[in-house]
Amino acid sequence: MNISELAQHLDVAVSTVSRVLSGNAEKYRISQKTEQRIREAAKKFHVVPDPLGAGLRRGKIGMVGLLVPDITNPFFSHLARAVESKLRNRGIAVQLCDSNEDPETELDLLRNLMSRRLDGLIVAPVGVSGEQLASTLRRSPFPTILLDRILTGVDAPTIAIDNRAAGSLAANCLLELGHTSIGCLRGNPLSRSDRDRLAGVEDALQRKGDASPNLLVSGEGYSAEQSRAAAEALLQREDRPSAIITLSGQGILGTLEVAREFGISLPDELSLVAFDEQPWSPLVHPPLTTISQPIEKMAEKAAEILSSQLDGETSAQSAGSHIFEATLIKRSSVTIPC
Amino acid sequence: MNISELAQHLDVAVSTVSRVLSGNAEKYRISQKTEQRIREAAKKFHVVPDPLGAGLRRGKIGMVGLLVPDITNPFFSHLARAVESKLRNRGIAVQLCDSNEDPETELDLLRNLMSRRLDGLIVAPVGVSGEQLASTLRRSPFPTILLDRILTGVDAPTIAIDNRAAGSLAANCLLELGHTSIGCLRGNPLSRSDRDRLAGVEDALQRKGDASPNLLVSGEGYSAEQSRAAAEALLQREDRPSAIITLSGQGILGTLEVAREFGISLPDELSLVAFDEQPWSPLVHPPLTTISQPIEKMAEKAAEILSSQLDGETSAQSAGSHIFEATLIKRSSVTIPC
DNA sequence: CTGACTGGCGCAAACGTTTGTTCCATCGTA
DNA sequence: TACGATGGAACAAACGTTTGCGCCAGTCAG
Numbered sequence: 001m002n003i004s005e006l007a008q009h010l011d012v013a014v015s016t017v018s019r020v021l022s023g024n025a026e027k028y029r030i031s032q033k034t035e036q037r038i039r040e041a042a043k044k045f046h047v048v049p050d051p052l053g054a055g056l057r058r059g060k061i062g063m064v065g066l067l068v069p070d071i072t073n074p075f076f077s078h079l080a081r082a083v084e085s086k087l088r089n090r091g092i093a094v095q096l097c098d099s100n101e102d103p104e105t106e107l108d109l110l111r112n113l114m115s116r117r118l119d120g121l122i123v124a125p126v127g128v129s130g131e132q133l134a135s136t137l138r139r140s141p142f143p144t145i146l147l148d149r150i151l152t153g154v155d156a157p158t159i160a161i162d163n164r165a166a167g168s169l170a171a172n173c174l175l176e177l178g179h180t181s182i183g184c185l186r187g188n189p190l191s192r193s194d195r196d197r198l199a200g201v202e203d204a205l206q207r208k209g210d211a212s213p214n215l216l217v218s219g220e221g222y223s224a225e226q227s228r229a230a231a232e233a234l235l236q237r238e239d240r241p242s243a244i245i246t247l248s249g250q251g252i253l254g255t256l257e258v259a260r261e262f263g264i265s266l267p268d269e270l271s272l273v274a275f276d277e278q279p280w281s282p283l284v285h286p287p288l289t290t291i292s293q294p295i296e297k298m299a300e301k302a303a304e305i306l307s308s309q310l311d312g313e314t315s316a317q318s319a320g321s322h323i324f325e326a327t328l329i330k331r332s333s334v335t336i337p338c
Numbered sequence: 339m340n341i342s343e344l345a346q347h348l349d350v351a352v353s354t355v356s357r358v359l360s361g362n363a364e365k366y367r368i369s370q371k372t373e374q375r376i377r378e379a380a381k382k383f384h385v386v387p388d389p390l391g392a393g394l395r396r397g398k399i400g401m402v403g404l405l406v407p408d409i410t411n412p413f414f415s416h417l418a419r420a421v422e423s424k425l426r427n428r429g430i431a432v433q434l435c436d437s438n439e440d441p442e443t444e445l446d447l448l449r450n451l452m453s454r455r456l457d458g459l460i461v462a463p464v465g466v467s468g469e470q471l472a473s474t475l476r477r478s479p480f481p482t483i484l485l486d487r488i489l490t491g492v493d494a495p496t497i498a499i500d501n502r503a504a505g506s507l508a509a510n511c512l513l514e515l516g517h518t519s520i521g522c523l524r525g526n527p528l529s530r531s532d533r534d535r536l537a538g539v540e541d542a543l544q545r546k547g548d549a550s551p552n553l554l555v556s557g558e559g560y561s562a563e564q565s566r567a568a569a570e571a572l573l574q575r576e577d578r579p580s581a582i583i584t585l586s587g588q589g590i591l592g593t594l595e596v597a598r599e600f601g602i603s604l605p606d607e608l609s610l611v612a613f614d615e616q617p618w619s620p621l622v623h624p625p626l627t628t629i630s631q632p633i634e635k636m637a638e639k640a641a642e643i644l645s646s647q648l649d650g651e652t653s654a655q656s657a658g659s660h661i662f663e664a665t666l667i668k669r670s671s672v673t674i675p676c
Numbered sequence: 677c678t679g680a681c682t683g684g685c686g687c688a689a690a691c692g693t694t695t696g697t698t699c700c701a702t703c704g705t706a
Numbered sequence: 707t708a709c710g711a712t713g714g715a716a717c718a719a720a721c722g723t724t725t726g727c728g729c730c731a732g733t734c735a736g
Contacts, residue, residue: 002722013686018724028725029683046477048453052394053722056691061390063433071419077410081436084409088435088447093454095401096434097426098419109426115386116431117692139384224617256621278618279562283594285623340692351716356694366695367713391692394721455722
C-alpha cells in the first residue's frame, strides 16, 4: 500500500499524508488529530513513502556509493563498516561496489555509479588508476570524496594518511636497530600510496648519510601470487636483506609463507615491518610490528565531510586534504640483525 | 542532461530516445539512422536514462539488498564480494548493510531495506535473531534469500553448510588422535549454526560410546572480549581440555591470545581446530587446522537463485534449502595429547 | 457588519522514465 | 485512382512522491 491509497482510505489528501509521513506535519500546520490518525493507519498497514517517488521529486535518494578495491582486505572492510554505520546515523544508505583491484572494473563501476542518481560518492581508488579515472571523477554530478589514496588532478576532498611519513616511520624503526640492508615489498609500483611509502623509506635512509643502508625493492601487484613472487625474489638473493618492509597490507602473508619455506629463522635472520594492523598481527609467528592507520577516524571524517556537503556546504572546511598520521605498533618481528 | 532534453535537442520524441537507450530499438522498429543519431548524441553528452524514473515506471530498480552481521568478518566479506560480483554480471547492484552482530540493528536495517523499493534481498541473519526477524521477513515484498544461517519459520530459500556434519568433522579429527577432553568455544549460544555445530560435536563424541570424552563448553558472544573471556574460562580450569574447537570464526583469535598469555605450549599441550579458513590460518603459530566453507560456491548459488527469482521463477528448483559441505584443512595445530 | 487574518487542508504540477496506442506517410497492389 | 499494409515515430498515461499555492471556514478587531 502506498501513501495515495492510504490517503484514499482515510479520506484525506495525498499531500496531507505525505506531509505527516515525512515529518513536516507542523511545518504545514496539520492538526494533531489528523496527524495521529494518519500515523496510526500508516503503522497499521506498514505504509512508508516510496523512496523512488520521493527521490524523483526531491532529486535526492538518501544513498551514497562506496567504491573500494577489495572488501576482503581488512583495511577496507573496516573502513566500509565504519563509513556505513556513520552514514546510517545520518539517514544515508550505502551502495557497495568492489572493483577487485582491477582498474578496468573500477572505471566501469564508477561510470555505473555516476549514472545512478546517488547523493554522493566515496571512492577508495585502485592505486594504479590514472588520468582516465581522474577525468571521470571530475565530471561527477555529485559530491565525491577520495579515500585512502590520493589522486592528483581531482580536487575532491581527500582523506588519507601521510604515507611518506609512515614509510619513514617503518624504516627508522629498522635503522635504529642497525639494519644495513632493507627490502621493500611493494603492493603495486604504479600506486601513489605505494610510491609515497617507498619515498618515505628512502627519506629515512638518506638521513643516515654515508652509512645509508642498501635498499632492495620488489613487487608488482597486490595479489597473493604476486606478493609471494616478490618475496621469493627478495629472499633468494645473494645479498638477502636483513629486514623487509611490506608496503601493502597483503604483502606480509606471502612474505611469511616464503620465509617459512626457505627455512629462514624469524626474526633473527629477518626482521619484518608490515603495513596495516590486523587482528591476527600479534598472533602470527613472530608477532608483527605494524604500521597502523586510524581507520575509524578516517571513516568518521569521510562521513562528516560527505554529509556536510550533502547539506549544501561548499565551505573551505570540507575541501582540501585531510591527512592523518599512522602509528607504529612495535612487536617482536623486529630485532637487531645477526 | 536527461533523455527528454536530449530528445528535444535532436527533435525526436522522448519515447524514441527511451526505446533506443534501453535497447528496444528494433522491437519498436526504430530506423537505423535514428538509432545511430541518438546513440551518438547520448554518448557525446553522457546521457543515461535515470534509474529513478525508470525504476518508478518499471517497478524495478535493479538493486538488491545484502544484510550481513559483520563485514569485517572475512567469511562475510568474501561472501559479499562474491555475491556482488556475480550479481553485477547480471546487471544488478548491491546495497550493503552491516548489523554489527546486533539483532536490534538488524531488525531496523531490515525494515529500512524492505521499505526501499528493492528487487530482492539476501540476508545473513545474526544468529540469535528470533521470531521477530522471521515475522518481518515473512512479509517481505520481494524475493528473499537466507544465507549462512538457517531461520526456522521462514520459507525463503536457504543457503548454508551442514553445520552439524561440520561439527562432527572437527570433533572426529581430535577423537582419532585420542583426545579425551575437548573444549568448545561457542560464538553465541542462541545462534542456530552454533547449536548445530555443537550438536555435531556431541554426535561424534557419542559415537565413541563408553570412551566418550569430556565436553566443556564456553562462550556467549562473537565479540573479541567475549571470545577472550570464554577462552580464559576454558583454559584456567583444573581439568583443562587437551583440545579446543572454536565454533565461530572469530573465536580463535582470543583463544590463541589467552593460550599464549597462559604460557600453554601449542600444540603439545593444546590442540586447536578453528571454524573458517582464513588467509592467515597457515601463518599463525601453530598453523591452524580449520573447517573451511565453500564460500564462492555459496555466493554463486545465492546469486543464481536470486536472479532466477527476479526473472519471475517460482520453480521448485530455487525453493528449499541448499546445503553445502564443509571440509577439514589439516595443519599442525592438532596433535596427539600429551 | 465588514475586512483582515489564520489554521487546516486540498489541488495540481513536476520529477524522468516506459510503453500501449495512435497517427502519418509511403509503398505495393488491384 | 483507391485502398489496405507496413514501417517509423509521436502522444499521453502512468509510476509515487513532494510542495507551492489557493481555498474555505472560522475568529477577531475595527
